[in-house]
Amino acid sequence: MTRLLIAIVIGALLAVGGSFLTATYLAGTTDSTPANAPLYNYGTG
Amino acid sequence: MRRVAGLVASGLGAFLLVSGILLRFYVAGQVVRFPLNEYQITTLAGKDVTYFSPSLLKDVTGVAMRVTRTTEGDVAAGTSSRAVWTQFSYSYDATNGVAYKSLTQRSAFDRRTGTLIACCGETVGTYTGRQDGLAFVWPHGTRRTSYQIFDTTLLKPMVVQYAGRATIDGLPTYRFVERVPAGQFGTQKLPGSLVGLHGQPTVTLDEYYQAANTYWVDPVTGAVVDTSEDQKITLRDSSGVQRLVLFQGDLPMTARSIQSLVRSDRAKRADIEAITVTVPAGLALAGAVLLAAGSWLSLWRRKPDGDPAAAEYAAAEAW
Numbered sequence: 058m059t060r061l062l063i064a065i066v067i068g069a070l071l072a073v074g075g076s077f078l079t080a081t082y083l084a085g086t087t088d089s090t091p092a093n094a095p096l097y098n099y100g101t102g
Numbered sequence: 103m104r105r106v107a108g109l110v111a112s113g114l115g116a117f118l119l120v121s122g123i124l125l126r127f128y129v130a131g132q133v134v135r136f137p138l139n140e141y142q143i144t145t146l147a148g149k150d151v152t153y154f155s156p157s158l159l160k161d162v163t164g165v166a167m168r169v170t171r172t173t174e175g176d177v178a179a180g181t182s183s184r185a186v187w188t189q190f191s192y193s194y195d196a197t198n199g200v201a202y203k204s205l206t207q208r209s210a211f212d213r214r215t216g217t218l219i220a221c222c223g224e225t226v227g228t229y230t231g232r233q234d235g236l237a238f239v240w241p242h243g244t245r246r247t248s249y250q251i252f253d254t255t256l257l258k259p260m261v262v263q264y265a266g267r268a269t270i271d272g273l274p275t276y277r278f279v280e281r282v283p284a285g286q287f288g289t290q291k292l293p294g295s296l297v298g299l300h301g302q303p304t305v306t307l308d309e310y311y312q313a314a315n316t317y318w319v320d321p322v323t324g325a326v327v328d329t330s331e332d333q334k335i336t337l338r339d340s341s342g343v344q345r346l347v348l349f350q351g352d353l354p355m356t357a358r359s360i361q362s363l364v365r366s367d368r369a370k371r372a373d374i375e376a377i378t379v380t381v382p383a384g385l386a387l388a389g390a391v392l393l394a395a396g397s398w399l400s401l402w403r404r405k406p407d408g409d410p411a412a413a414e415y416a417a418a419e420a421w
Contacts, residue, residue, distance in 0.1 A: 064109040064396075065112055072116070084132050
């Protein structure tokens with residue numbers, strides 16, 4: 058029973074750490090500079 | 103061996119179950135935000151537009167008008183909770199090949215709700231005062247209710263009402279309409295001869311604005327995927343008589359712009375639905391099954407059949 062609880066706690070802790078890392082990584086993907094602006098000919102688009 | 107497999111399955115199940123729960127209630131909240139690095143170009147195009155030409159000093163009627171809007175995020179001014187976008191609108195008389203006007207709007211807003219906030223150099227043309235309501239985007243999970251939108255002509259928030267569902271290019275959207283009844287919002291001084299008052303060198307006339315602006319919003323992403331702006335700006339004298347039309351026209355978004363916005367929105371919508379519904383549900387379900395199976399495997403043991411040695415062994419194995 059003790060080993061089972063330890064396995065569950067380890068799994069849960071790994072999930073917490075993984076979720077934190079995932080959130081940090083994904084949140085940064087929309088914080089970069091805007092994509093290169095194409096030349097645009099106003100009035101023709 | 104069975105017990106080891108049970109422990110591994112239990113640990114993996116706990117990992118998946120907790121990951122699913124955190125993905126839905128923590129990661130999604132951190133990730134589902136409006137981007138800092140926005141870049142998009144949209145075009146509105148109207149036929150039979152009337153406007154006052156400052157160069158010709160007269161009303162020009164029946165022209166084709168194109169309004170091109172370039173929106174770009176100011177990444178350096180943004181934070182984890184705030185985005186700052188700048189939109190440059192350029193109106194072009196395609197019939198006569200002349201520019202009509204341009205307007206720059208820089209606004210800061212909450213990255214989850216889209217609500218405008220005070221921050222760092224917000225402007226609408228020469229106006230640098232407070233901006234309230236919504237501007238470029240609507241809240242994630244837009245509801246079927248009324249919102250306030252910052253009107254860049256009146257320079258104040260106006261009510262925009264929910265007007266039903268609509269499908270734009272196959273995408274389910276909510277339609278919202280901002281109705282502005284004709285009302286004075288400023289004055290203009292100009293030569294009397296321009297408005298038929300030849301006896302007066304200069305006259306001051308009241309500036310009136312009325313509009314019916316329609317927005318089609320993806321309720322999941324909060325993105326505006328279509329817009330139509332039907333506006334009229336006139337000058338009236340003190341008795342309320344219309345003296346000059348500064349602008350009158352209906353400007354719907356071009357099909358090309360709608361397709362581009364919908365294509366971009368579909369990708370965002372799929373990401374949001376994956377991170378808030380599909381993936382968390384899958385992880386939680388798989389985790390729960392694994393956890394239950396692993397617990398059963400690690401806790402279940404065969405009955406000792408009355409053999410004291412076997413019972414002792416089984417008890418030792420279990421603990």
